[in-house]
Amino acid sequence: MKTSDWKQEFREALTGWYREEKRDLPWRHTRNPYHIWISEVMLQQTRVDTVIPYYARFTERFSDMKELAYAPEEELMKMWEGLGYYSRARNLQSSVREAYETYGEVPADPEKFGKLKGVGPYTEGAVMSIAYGIPAPAVDGNVMRVLSRILLIEEDIAKPKTRRLFEEAVMELIDREDPSSFNQGMMELGAVICTPRRPKCLLCPVRDFCGAYHEGREEELPVKSKKKKQQSFPQTVIALRDPEGRWLMEQRPEEGLLAGMWQFPTAETADPEEAVRIISGRHRLTVGPIEEAVRFRHVFTHRIWEVTAYAASVPDRGTPADRSGWFRPEEFDMLTLPNPTKKVRAALGL
DNA sequence: AACTCGTGGGA
DNA sequence: TTCCCAAGAGT
Numbered sequence: 001m002k003t004s005d006w007k008q009e010f011r012e013a014l015t016g017w018y019r020e021e022k023r024d025l026p027w028r029h030t031r032n033p034y035h036i037w038i039s040e041v042m043l044q045q046t047r048v049d050t051v052i053p054y055y056a057r058f059t060e061r062f063s064d065m066k067e068l069a070y071a072p073e074e075e076l077m078k079m080w081e082g083l084g085y086y087s088r089a090r091n092l093q094s095s096v097r098e099a100y101e102t103y104g105e106v107p108a109d110p111e112k113f114g115k116l117k118g119v120g121p122y123t124e125g126a127v128m129s130i131a132y133g134i135p136a137p138a139v140d141g142n143v144m145r146v147l148s149r150i151l152l153i154e155e156d157i158a159k160p161k162t163r164r165l166f167e168e169a170v171m172e173l174i175d176r177e178d179p180s181s182f183n184q185g186m187m188e189l190g191a192v193i194c195t196p197r198r199p200k201c202l203l204c205p206v207r208d209f210c211g212a213y214h215e216g217r218e219e220e221l222p223v224k225s226k227k228k229k230q231q232s233f234p235q236t237v238i239a240l241r242d243p244e245g246r247w248l249m250e251q252r253p254e255e256g257l258l259a260g261m262w263q264f265p266t267a268e269t270a271d272p273e274e275a276v277r278i279i280s281g282r283h284r285l286t287v288g289p290i291e292e293a294v295r296f297r298h299v300f301t302h303r304i305w306e307v308t309a310y311a312a313s314v315p316d317r318g319t320p321a322d323r324s325g326w327f328r329p330e331e332f333d334m335l336t337l338p339n340p341t342k343k344v345r346a347a348l349g350l
Numbered sequence: 351a352a353c354t355c356g357t358g359g360g361a
Numbered sequence: 362t363t364c365c366c367a368a369g370a371g372t
Contacts, residue, residue, distance in 0.1 A: 015353075045355090045356085045357090046356085046358095047357090047359075049358090049359085049360065082356090083355025083356080084355080084358090085355055085356055085357085086355080088356070103358095158351065159351085160352085234359090234360075257354080257355065257356090258356085259355090259357080298356095299357085300355075300356060300357085301355065301356065302353070302354060302356095339358095
């Protein structure tokens, strides 16, 4: 068998399987490049089942580029609330605005599209191939896992430079008649068959082409170095209620973790007395006796919060610092609240 | 290159 | 519980 024939048979086996067996997902019902762009950004580091309801709401509210381009940021963040990695939403909006004003559409040019904020190598290839049929590589974690097994590639896929190796491999293999089905087929295969643990090789449409399967090494690949575990940080929350039933909320800084989101007053200490001193000083107010409401751990990718939340009354509102305000529980829904804050809110029965 | 940036699910 | 992870990108 000649090498070129092997590649062609691989392509046909993969795209044929994909066209027959692909899951019925919302973004596979549209050819709207803008909607496909939205789906790819939402799917960055996020599971399909999590994205589905967000995608439905988001594309309904911001049905075309103009709607999103000029939407109020608060509304944008409210639609993204709970999905995580919030800079994705802000970058998406600014890039949709730029594309709309510059091209009037999603540019069908990888060079132009890839320059937009929030569009990295993966998203560039995914949107260009799926929306426009352009043969560009869309290398995500699935593709690196699948190809490392098929081609017996032993480079560490945790290392940034390794991705380029896989992009070159994809360009050698990609189906130029249907780059969309090829790229999505690779990812679909990784998602449902060629899984990280216990891959279902007996159901695999391309196992005849798989080096790892032939050598019985499918569980050994890919090679991936582990990341170091996260550091823990104490977070003491002092939820403060005024005599009229309003609660003090603070808005986090515009940059960094949970940027711009709202939370109950919080101090980075394990000592509740110290937290009261810090927060009462910050807002120039007097805090009554505190009562513990809830204690939990919140795990981020790179750090862990050990949260202890207390509630207390204040006789008057003092002098609130910048980026803070008093709100009734019904008004909380106007604010963008990160999950840790939602947990505290639930514990307080608000 | 290494670090930052969320969340929820599964083994 | 603990760990890894899931269609990554910005700095």
